[in-house]
Amino acid sequence: MALPDESVVHGSKASPQDLPAVDRLLRAPDTQSLIAAHGHTLVAGEARALLDALRPRAVAGQLPLADVQPEAMQAALLERVQARLAPRMQRVLNLTGTVIHTNLGRALLADEALAHLLRLMAGPNNLEYDLATGGRGDRDSVVEELLTTLTGAEAATVVNNNAAAVLLTLGAMARDREVIVSRGELVEIGGAFRMPDVMASAGAHMVEVGTTNRTHPRDYEEAITERTALLLKVHTSNYAVQGFTASVDESVLAGIAHARGLPVATDLGSGSLVDLAAYGLPREPLPQEKLAAGCDVVTFSGDKLLGGPQAGLIVGSKEAVGRIRKFPMKRALRMSKLPLAALEATLRLYLRPERLAQDLPTLRLLTRPLEAIQATARAVHGPLAEAVAPRFTVEPVALQGQIGSGSLPVERLPSAGLALAPAGITRKGIGRALDQLAQALRQLPLPVIGRIADDRLLLDLRCLEDAADLLGQLPHLRERLA
Numbered sequence: 023m024a025l026p027d028e029s030v031v032h033g034s035k036a037s038p039q040d041l042p043a044v045d046r047l048l049r050a051p052d053t054q055s056l057i058a059a060h061g062h063t064l065v066a067g068e069a070r071a072l073l074d075a076l077r078p079r080a081v082a083g084q085l086p087l088a089d090v091q092p093e094a095m096q097a098a099l100l101e102r103v104q105a106r107l108a109p110r111m112q113r114v115l116n117l118t119g120t121v122i123h124t125n126l127g128r129a130l131l132a133d134e135a136l137a138h139l140l141r142l143m144a145g146p147n148n149l150e151y152d153l154a155t156g157g158r159g160d161r162d163s164v165v166e167e168l169l170t171t172l173t174g175a176e177a178a179t180v181v182n183n184n185a186a187a188v189l190l191t192l193g194a195m196a197r198d199r200e201v202i203v204s205r206g207e208l209v210e211i212g213g214a215f216r217m218p219d220v221m222a223s224a225g226a227h228m229v230e231v232g233t234t235n236r237t238h239p240r241d242y243e244e245a246i247t248e249r250t251a252l253l254l255k256v257h258t259s260n261y262a263v264q265g266f267t268a269s270v271d272e273s274v275l276a277g278i279a280h281a282r283g284l285p286v287a288t289d290l291g292s293g294s295l296v297d298l299a300a301y302g303l304p305r306e307p308l309p310q311e312k313l314a315a316g317c318d319v320v321t322f323s324g325d326k327l328l329g330g331p332q333a334g335l336i337v338g339s340k341e342a343v344g345r346i347r348k349f350p351m352k353r354a355l356r357m358s359k360l361p362l363a364a365l366e367a368t369l370r371l372y373l374r375p376e377r378l379a380q381d382l383p384t385l386r387l388l389t390r391p392l393e394a395i396q397a398t399a400r401a402v403h404g405p406l407a408e409a410v411a412p413r414f415t416v417e418p419v420a421l422q423g424q425i426g427s428g429s430l431p432v433e434r435l436p437s438a439g440l441a442l443a444p445a446g447i448t449r450k451g452i453g454r455a456l457d458q459l460a461q462a463l464r465q466l467p468l469p470v471i472g473r474i475a476d477d478r479l480l481l482d483l484r485c486l487e488d489a490a491d492l493l494g495q496l497p498h499l500r501e502r503l504a
């Protein structure tokens with residue numbers, strides 16, 4: 023806040039009587055223009071809140087007289103109104119090195135998906151209206167044909183997210199009955215999503231078989247009883263069991279299940295629709311492979327490797343998907359028109375696989391050539407070093423990034439970036455200096471999120487496609503560090 027004349031008011035404190043009445047503050051010329059822009063309700067509410075905040079400090083004799091001068095009061099009110107109107111959800115720069123970052127919103131939407139949303143959402147649409155017959159339509163039909171075309175499934179349905187897809191599948195296929203699952207696959211995805219708890223929420227009884235590291239076909243066979251409803255596989259996407267291991271793959275499991283008239287479901291988690299190995303990336307299992315192996319249901323996320331909005335995709339046999347679709351919980355877990363439109367546009371990109379690495383931002387970032395990332399590092403290095411000098415030094419570094427969101431946690435993506443280290447400071451002060459730097463970066467107009475490791479702040483530049491996003495903010499950073 024600007025002090026009008028520090029030399030005059032220095033040291034003097036305001037008393038409660040020095041605070042203006044709300045009416046006087048509202049009549050001030052600057053406040054009047056604020057009211058013209060935003061209306062009386064918001065501005066008057068903030069004016070009252072401002073006075074309420076200042077009063078106790080004035081009573082305590084801790085409020086500088088300068089702060090209650092008309093200019094200072096109006097500036098403070100403007101700041102409050104702007105802060106109130108500022109969106110809490112903001113764009114940020116993800117320089118963590120993790121491309122699909124759950125805390126940073128996961129997959130980025132493709133231009134086509136954004137354009138589709140913009141075109142559709144301002145007006146009515148045919149979400150549940152059949153334009154051919156003029157009768158009621160089914161919102162699933164917006165994406166079902168795309169999903170069956172892309173995965174080879176007989177049928178498909180979609181829900182709010184993959185956690186919902188798993189919950190719904192278990193509820194519809196195994197409520198009050200038993201689900202057999204390997205002890206090596208009882209995953210926790212994060213938060214409250216733990217496979218045993220999801221089973222319980224769905225009303226299914228979990229029957230664990232095998233051990234943490236080894237599960238065999240006979241383990242499943244011996245556990246099947248007349249109470250069994252489903253055999254479940256869970257892709258252990260966020261950890262790896264290595265060494266002396268054995269698991270039963272879907273084709274064997276489907277053989278065991280189908281011989282007894284039982285279905286098999288697989289929760290893939292990330293579930294890429296294209297073979298990542300073709301792009302030089304670590305391989306992830308594909309829904310189409312799991313269906314070909316005989317799975318009756320495959321569930322996967324919309325906003326992980328698929329590169330779309332938050333969604334839970336369920337593909338499989340007509341019978342299984344039909345049961346899932348008719349289960350009452352489906353209504354509570356259904357997708358809204360917003361992500362559904364984005365999902366449709368995202369899935370349509372997969373009809374042109376040759377263009378996918380350009381059209382789908384997630385894949386574009388994952389396949390960004392190392393030389394391009396290094397070139398960005400070179401372009402940013404000098405200006406960044408200048409902005410953080412003399413408190414920090416900057417040097418280019420080779421980094422190891424991650425795909426993220428539980429995908430392939432043991433695989434690393436060779437990347438490049440910049441390392442910022444505190445200069446001329448004792449060992450003890452390093453942690454604090456780095457925390458301050460991280461905070462200054464987070465407080466930029468376009469917040470920059472890096473990571474701290476080995477006494478340095480690392481900025482992985484894989485996801486910085488436009489260096490100007492960072493360069494344009496360096497004057498603000500310099501100011502914050504001054």
Ligand SMILES: *Cc1c(COP(=O)(O)O)cnc(C)c1O
Pocket residue numbers: 183184185186188209211215256257258259260289290291292322323324325333334427428
């Ligand atoms: C991520 C994940 C989920 C949850 O998916 P959301 O789309 O985040 O709800 C479930 N199962 C597995 C194996 C996962 O990796």
